[in-house]
Amino acid sequence: MSIEEEIEPPIVARGVNATAVPVYSTSNNSHHTIAEKDLANTLVATDYKDPPVVNDTEYIVRRLTPTECARLQGFPDWWCSDLGTENPTDEEIKNWQNIFDEYNKAVGKNVKPKSEKQIIKWLKNPHSDSEGYKMWRNGVSLPIVCFVLSGIVYYSQLSVQ
Structure with a gap:
């Protein structure tokens, strides 16, 4: 087993001859589910506050990092690097003020x-973990999209007989 930054090893079998022992999982939010032998409950949105426990307190289900979520969706680790703008121009700031105003009008926020100061701060570091989680939750796996689109292209180029 090796240890890498931001990568957690899976829960491994333990016991005699590496045979897995019965595993029960529970969560503060799984009151409507039954703890079943060797079956983990589905994570729910509120589990980030109190992660589920597997077999008493021996294992705690760890929350995935945004980088791990990106990997699961088929994106490379560097997909979000260098998003910040250290010294935005006045034109960029004005453009983003207009974008935020239009967004608020579109979603009905009053x-x-x-302010210019808020936009400059955001432009220096536009990435946040909470927005990343929201994006990955609502995302579609990139390899699946490529597969489906390549199938559409393939069949659209076949001659009709």
Whole structure:
């Protein structure tokens, strides 16, 4: 077994001859489910506050990092690097103010417009873990999209007989 940054090893079998012992999982939010032998409950949205426990307190189900979520969706680790703009121009700041204003109008939010200082701070570091989790939760796996689109292209290029 090797240890790599941001990668956790899976829970491994233990016991005599590496035979897995019965595993029960529970969560504060799984009150509507039954703890079954060797079957883990589905994670629910509120589990990030109190992660599920597997067999008493021996194992705690760890929350995936945004990088791990990206990997599961088929994206490379570097997909989100260098997003920040250290010294945005006045034109960029004005453009983003307009974008935020249009977004608020579109979703019906009646909020105070973002200040120039807020936009500059956001442009320096636009990435946040919470937004990353939201994006991956609503995303589609990139390899699946490529597979489906390549099938559409393939069949659209076949001659009709």
